[in-house]
Amino acid sequence: MEIRRLALLVMAVAAAVVASVARVAAAAATSYTVGAPDGLWDMHTDYGEWVAARTFHPGDNITFTYSRELHDVVEVGKAGYDACSNANNVSSFRSGNDVVTLTAVGTRYFLCGLTGHCDSGMKIRIDVVDVTAGPTAAPPATTSTAAGCIVAGAGLGALVLAQAIVASMAFW
Numbered sequence: 001m002e003i004r005r006l007a008l009l010v011m012a013v014a015a016a017v018v019a020s021v022a023r024v025a026a027a028a029a030t031s032y033t034v035g036a037p038d039g040l041w042d043m044h045t046d047y048g049e050w051v052a053a054r055t056f057h058p059g060d061n062i063t064f065t066y067s068r069e070l071h072d073v074v075e076v077g078k079a080g081y082d083a084c085s086n087a088n089n090v091s092s093f094r095s096g097n098d099v100v101t102l103t104a105v106g107t108r109y110f111l112c113g114l115t116g117h118c119d120s121g122m123k124i125r126i127d128v129v130d131v132t133a134g135p136t137a138a139p140p141a142t143t144s145t146a147a148g149c150i151v152a153g154a155g156l157g158a159l160v161l162a163q164a165i166v167a168s169m170a171f172w
């Protein structure tokens with residue numbers, strides 16, 4: 001096969017790899033540990049800040065990790081969240097390692113039901129947005145996205161190299 005045709009083929013394959021990796025990275029569900037890596041489900045973490053640095057999509061999980069002697073997790077509505085009341089709770093957990101799946105687009109509210117904890121800031125509001133909508137804050141680096149970046153990088157490298165070959169052929 002002549003070099004020019006080979007270069008074009010490499011270019012097409014590389015472009016396909018880059019496109020598919022980008023698609024998978026955008027659609028993959030993510031598992032978040034609430035407050036991590038700098039905090040957890042505790043009395044010190046700034047959950048407003050933690051949430052602002054992330055974008056949540058349907059299918060993502062959030063895990064509340066804490067000591068069950070010290071805290072619990074109560075899902076409430078907006079009124080309960082605003083008033084720090086678990087009276088009309090949606091559900092509650094106290095395993096110390098509670099996984100909640102963000103099944104659909106919408107807003108979820110959680111707080112710690114122990115006296116005074118919510119008032120001290122132990123509550124979190126999660127906006128779950130469609131994959132194609134909302135702010136596109138960069139997701140935190142995970143093993144899978146890092147691998148995706150390496151593959152995408154290799155694909156881009158091959159693409160650039162093949163384009164350089166084709167460009168140099170133009171002068172022959």
Ligand SMILES: *[C@@H]1O[C@H](CO)[C@@H](O)[C@H](O)[C@H]1NC(C)=O
Pocket residue numbers: 029030031059060061099101
């Ligand atoms: C979310 O949690 C559910 C139930 O534990 C599990 O089946 C699913 O694989 C998890 N998804 C992710 C992205 O971790």
Ligand SMILES: *[C@@H]1O[C@H](CO)[C@@H](O)[C@H](O)[C@H]1NC(C)=O
Pocket residue numbers: 074086087088089092113
């Ligand atoms: C949730 O609400 C029910 C009443 O609807 C109440 O009995 C229960 O104690 C509440 N759970 C928590 C953890 O506050």
Ligand SMILES: [Cu+2]
Pocket residue numbers: 070071072112113114117122
């Ligand atoms: Cu608590």
